[in-house]
Amino acid sequence: MPNVVITGTQWGDEGKGKIVDSLTSSADVIVRFQGGANAGHTLVVNGRRFVLHLIPSGVCHAGKVCVVGGGVVIDPLELVTEIDQVKGFGYLVNDAELIVSEQAHVILPYHKTIDAARERGLGGKKIGTTGRGIGPCYEDKVARRGIRMCDLVDPDALRARLEDVLPEKNLYLERVLGEKPVDLDAIVEQVREPAQRIKPYVANASRYLAEARRQGKSILFEGAQGSLLDVDHGTYPFVTSSNTVAGNACVGSGIGPTAIDEVIGICKAYTTRVGAGPFPTELEDSVGEALRSRGDEFGATTGRARRCGWFDAVVARHAMRTNGLTGLIITKLDVLSGLDPLKICVGYRIDGNDHVDTVPPTRLLERAEPVYETVPGWTESLSGLNRLDQLPGAARHYLDRLAELVGTEIVMLSLGPKREELIEIRNPFRR
Numbered sequence: 001m002p003n004v005v006i007t008g009t010q011w012g013d014e015g016k017g018k019i020v021d022s023l024t025s026s027a028d029v030i031v032r033f034q035g036g037a038n039a040g041h042t043l044v045v046n047g048r049r050f051v052l053h054l055i056p057s058g059v060c061h062a063g064k065v066c067v068v069g070g071g072v073v074i075d076p077l078e079l080v081t082e083i084d085q086v087k088g089f090g091y092l093v094n095d096a097e098l099i100v101s102e103q104a105h106v107i108l109p110y111h112k113t114i115d116a117a118r119e120r121g122l123g124g125k126k127i128g129t130t131g132r133g134i135g136p137c138y139e140d141k142v143a144r145r146g147i148r149m150c151d152l153v154d155p156d157a158l159r160a161r162l163e164d165v166l167p168e169k170n171l172y173l174e175r176v177l178g179e180k181p182v183d184l185d186a187i188v189e190q191v192r193e194p195a196q197r198i199k200p201y202v203a204n205a206s207r208y209l210a211e212a213r214r215q216g217k218s219i220l221f222e223g224a225q226g227s228l229l230d231v232d233h234g235t236y237p238f239v240t241s242s243n244t245v246a247g248n249a250c251v252g253s254g255i256g257p258t259a260i261d262e263v264i265g266i267c268k269a270y271t272t273r274v275g276a277g278p279f280p281t282e283l284e285d286s287v288g289e290a291l292r293s294r295g296d297e298f299g300a301t302t303g304r305a306r307r308c309g310w311f312d313a314v315v316a317r318h319a320m321r322t323n324g325l326t327g328l329i330i331t332k333l334d335v336l337s338g339l340d341p342l343k344i345c346v347g348y349r350i351d352g353n354d355h356v357d358t359v360p361p362t363r364l365l366e367r368a369e370p371v372y373e374t375v376p377g378w379t380e381s382l383s384g385l386n387r388l389d390q391l392p393g394a395a396r397h398y399l400d401r402l403a404e405l406v407g408t409e410i411v412m413l414s415l416g417p418k419r420e421e422l423i424e425i426r427n428p429f430r431r
């Protein structure tokens with residue numbers, strides 16, 4: 001059975017949660033492999049809207065297994081809150097439907113303190129992080145001074161690890177950031193209850209996935225953030241602290257690259273970005289405002305207004321290459337109804353030179369002038385449509401042009417936030 005990676009192709013918030021929820025009916029196991037509670041994935045199921053930060057967006061389907069992989073950074077308090085929320089909605093009735101990797105790193109209160117203090121220190125140059133402690137936790141992981149899930153659920157291991165890492169952490173908090181030091185006993189006490197709640201879910205996720213594959217099960221890998229927020233391939237330093245591209249689905253869940261059959265990029269019909277950093281097609285006018293209000297473009301995690309702009313084919317081509325996409329799912333096409341004409345960015349002009357295929361380093365990207373192609377819009381509402389041939393001609397033309405510019409096929413189309421508002425052209429799970 002095919003295994004499919006879903007990845008964001010822009011700066012996040014492309015509608016990955018909605019798509020993963022919709023595709024879960026074709027899969028058996030759904031895996032988050034990177035990021036943490038910086039992600040906000042919105043689902044609208046049976047008229048109820050809710051936002052998931054850590055638990056995979058397949059959780060609203062009984063009988064499927066959701067895995068939080070070893071590449072995810074987990075805030076234990078956030079995870080427990082989310083488990084309770086999901087159970088409150090009547091899902092996750094069977095505890096065997098959630099597995100949390102014992103390798104995943106733990107976000108502790110000092111990670112959030114450091115995240116916030118650094119942002120304050122950067123003043124006008126801040127990244128605009130979500131404040132969830134993501135960067136400081138991944139730093140500790142790479143520096144080999146992190147706390148992992150297997151430590152969290154074992155009080156002796158937790159205490160021993162904290163004894164090793166806190167002296168340096170406290171020097172940094174006090175001397176560099178001017179913050180209060182943290183107390184080992186206080187941390188142990190703070191996480192004691194959440195750790196015991198999470199313990200039954202903690203397991204070797206890599207081994208579980210290998211066994212699921214052996215049994216012929218289909219795995220859906222749910223990326224968080226987007227390709228331009230990737231720590232290597234994004235608009236550095238205005239990025240998150242993990243690899244968001246599809247290659248990390250393997251590392252972050254403990255499977256080999258040969259297990260992946262398809263990589264599907266989720267792409268908004270226009271572009272948004274939340275947080276600081278270059279955004280060549282940003283519209284700071286009434287069109288940008290129209291996209292924001294029609295698309296309800298406010299952050300699912302922080303509530304911040306998202307910056308909005310035209311579709312950027314350079315960004316999408318960059319995502320095509322860095323992820324090895326086998327198809328695209330275009331979301332929020334409905335939001336463009338009534339905007340006429342539409343513009344598509346087909347390249348950048350930087351210091352008199354044309355760039356079409358690659359997103360250049362940030363200092364150059366900050367000076368990029370988008371080169372636009374103008375195409376006709378449409379006035380018809382797209383709500384309730386369920387076949388491609390029902391779309392207005394201009395919408396079909398717009399989609400064809402996007403596919404041509406990105407260089408891959410469109411496999412699905414999302415026309416609204418609800419699970420069922422989806423036109424399927426080719427289901428990647430039915431090969």
Ligand code: GDP
Nearest residue numbers: 013014015016017041042300332414415416417
């Ligand atoms: P994610 O982080 O990629 O999962 O995306 P978010 O949930 O942060 O943001 C996407 C927003 O768009 C959410 O409010 C979704 O409910 C909504 N959404 C998803 N797909 C569509 C669509 O096709 N049309 C409209 N109008 N809204 C959508």
Ligand code: IMO
Nearest residue numbers: 012013038039040128129130224225240274275
């Ligand atoms: P989903 O999964 C949009 C952005 C932040 C900031 C930068 C670094 O919902 O698409 P971090 O807290 O990760 O250190 O912040 O990355 N960012 C996101 N933007 N969607 C997300 O996730 C994001 N996760 C992080 O706004 O610019």
Ligand code: MG
Nearest residue numbers: 013040041300
């Ligand atoms: Mg989001």
